[in-house]
Amino acid sequence: MRVQHDPSRPRIPRSHRGTRHRFFPVAGLDEMMSMILELTAELWVVRKRLYLLERVAGPAGASLTPNVEGYELSADEVAELEHSRRELIANVLRSIEGDQTERKGVRQEMENFGAPDTMTVTK
Amino acid sequence: MLKDLSHNLRLTPSQDERNRQEFVASLRHHILDHMATSMRNHYEQRVRPAFERANGRPPVDGNEVHDAMQAERYFRFYSSIRYNAQEMVFRSVIPVVDRNLEQLNARARAEPGNFIPDPDLAVPANVANIDVHLSPGSYHSEYDVDDVSAGAIYDNSINVFAFSQMGRDVDDVGHSFANYVRLAWPDFKPADILDAGCTVGHNTLPWAKTFPAAAVTGIDVSPGVVRYAAARACSFGLPVRFMQMNATQLSFPDESFDVVFSSMFLHELPLRDIRAYFREAFRVLKPGGLFLNMELPPNDRMEPYDGFYLDWDSYYNKEPWYKRFRDQNFRQLCTAAGFAGDRFVEAVVPRYTYTPLAEFEAAVRQSLGRDAQFDNRTGRLSEDLRWYGFGAWKQGGKS
Numbered sequence: 001m002r003v004q005h006d007p008s009r010p011r012i013p014r015s016h017r018g019t020r021h022r023f024f025p026v027a028g029l030d031e032m033m034s035m036i037l038e039l040t041a042e043l044w045v046v047r048k049r050l051y052l053l054e055r056v057a058g059p060a061g062a063s064l065t066p067n068v069e070g071y072e073l074s075a076d077e078v079a080e081l082e083h084s085r086r087e088l089i090a091n092v093l094r095s096i097e098g099d100q101t102e103r104k105g106v107r108q109e110m111e112n113f114g115a116p117d118t119m120t121v122t123k
Numbered sequence: 124m125l126k127d128l129s130h131n132l133r134l135t136p137s138q139d140e141r142n143r144q145e146f147v148a149s150l151r152h153h154i155l156d157h158m159a160t161s162m163r164n165h166y167e168q169r170v171r172p173a174f175e176r177a178n179g180r181p182p183v184d185g186n187e188v189h190d191a192m193q194a195e196r197y198f199r200f201y202s203s204i205r206y207n208a209q210e211m212v213f214r215s216v217i218p219v220v221d222r223n224l225e226q227l228n229a230r231a232r233a234e235p236g237n238f239i240p241d242p243d244l245a246v247p248a249n250v251a252n253i254d255v256h257l258s259p260g261s262y263h264s265e266y267d268v269d270d271v272s273a274g275a276i277y278d279n280s281i282n283v284f285a286f287s288q289m290g291r292d293v294d295d296v297g298h299s300f301a302n303y304v305r306l307a308w309p310d311f312k313p314a315d316i317l318d319a320g321c322t323v324g325h326n327t328l329p330w331a332k333t334f335p336a337a338a339v340t341g342i343d344v345s346p347g348v349v350r351y352a353a354a355r356a357c358s359f360g361l362p363v364r365f366m367q368m369n370a371t372q373l374s375f376p377d378e379s380f381d382v383v384f385s386s387m388f389l390h391e392l393p394l395r396d397i398r399a400y401f402r403e404a405f406r407v408l409k410p411g412g413l414f415l416n417m418e419l420p421p422n423d424r425m426e427p428y429d430g431f432y433l434d435w436d437s438y439y440n441k442e443p444w445y446k447r448f449r450d451q452n453f454r455q456l457c458t459a460a461g462f463a464g465d466r467f468v469e470a471v472v473p474r475y476t477y478t479p480l481a482e483f484e485a486a487v488r489q490s491l492g493r494d495a496q497f498d499n500r501t502g503r504l505s506e507d508l509r510w511y512g513f514g515a516w517k518q519g520g521k522s
């Protein structure tokens with residue numbers, strides 16, 4: 001099937017059909033999770049760009065943008081960025097790791113919201 | 124670091140687009156490595172003991188583990204983050220495909236490879252009516268004439284999804300099983316090989332590389348992915364034929380192939396279609412030919428927790444037939460299609476392109492003539508991944 005293209009809109013949909021699955025009994029928390037993850041992705045994009053700008057600025061002076069687009073990372077720089085990226089992810093998600101005392105308190109609070117009916121699935 | 128695809132249909136994302144894809148790949152790595160380990164620890168330390176106190180026994184299957192885990196805070200976070208990451212895979216890829224659509228289609232038209240369309244073929248409901256894997260537009264939508272965007276979305280998405288754990292060109296499954304066949308049965312020289320449900324041909328081309336004298340054919344119901352597969356194969360200089368065809372209704376004559384292969388295909392099919400495909404595979408195999416499917420391992424031969432872990436996709440990733448397939452007895456599926464029970468074969472193998480050859484050869488030798496042994500590495504995307512495959516030899520011939 002061919003879909004007629006409206007040039008003012010993206011041709012290919014960005015979202016899947018059907019309702020999004022909900023994992024939390026607390027209203028809004030699923031959406032909040034999405035926001036946090038998207039925010040983290042954007043933060044990474046900015047951090048990486050800043051990193052590249054800093055590397056490019058040294059030898060190239062003022063005209064940075066074309067040099068950033070074509071900059072080739074060395075193996076050490078790739079490793080440094082990989083480490084930095086993994087740290088960023090771990091840091092943003094640290095609130096759900098915690099120690100046992102903290103977990104217990106939060107879990108009790110979660111359970112007090114009642115039965116997890118939002119997790120019911122049709123088998 | 125996320126590697127660009129290595130063929131002529133690869134896209135050129137901007138720095139920001141590339142970095143968004145790189146982030147999603149790392150996020151998935153974190154979920155399936157660190158978070159999956161933490162979630163198992165939660166289960167072992169708290170959920171299972173609580174279940175045993177309440178029931179006087181441990182959970183007997185993945186359903187009971189799933190029920191016990193649903194209220195767990197960590198499971199909610201794991202699932203929510205994994206679900207979002209899956210959506211973000213496509214959101215990181217589709218804008219790049221959309222922006223380059225005309226150029227991409229022009230490149231595919233210029234070097235189309237060997238593509239045989241079937242404009243009258245209906246896309247089956249299990250692809251058309253559901254956005255499989257949460258992929259917007261599923262795997263069949265077309266947005267232009269002779270469009271390959273469905274293939275480009277799949278190819279680029281799985282590259283992000285796999286976080287470099289499924290081969291340089293997301294082709295390790297094909298390499299692993301083609302080389303398994305080459306090493307396990309050195310006297311078996313297939314001349315005609317079929318890959319059913321091949322999508323963009325990731326795991327089809329390794330058969331042509333491993334058995335260069337063979338004629339290799341890939342089929343899939345989606346015109347966009349098969350058209351892309353043919354152009355992709357052309358870019359690699361491999362003479363593989365791709366056809367738009369439904370594996371449950373093959374148009375090939377009886378006894379056409381020495382090998383009928385599939386990878387990660389069966390778990391996307393309703394059970395009736397699996398049975399129909401198996402019957403067709405039996406029909407088109409030559410006597411002495413090999414039927415082989417790389418798949419997720421069967422539930423009844425795994426620890427309940429490992430079964431639960433793999434079945435996540437069935438509930439939350441728009442793959443509704445995934446668990447029903449994994450609940451089957453795979454040997455019985457083969458015998459119901461006509462294969463003899465004593466011709467059933469199965470193996471768990473390490474990844475060929477990540478493993479020293481001597482180690483891979485040893486794994487092949489150890490697998491022969493015995494039942495596959497499963498553990499929590501089997502089918503779990505990680506740096507220690509093991510693939511599972513099963514099938515049967517068709518009676519007759521020399522095998």
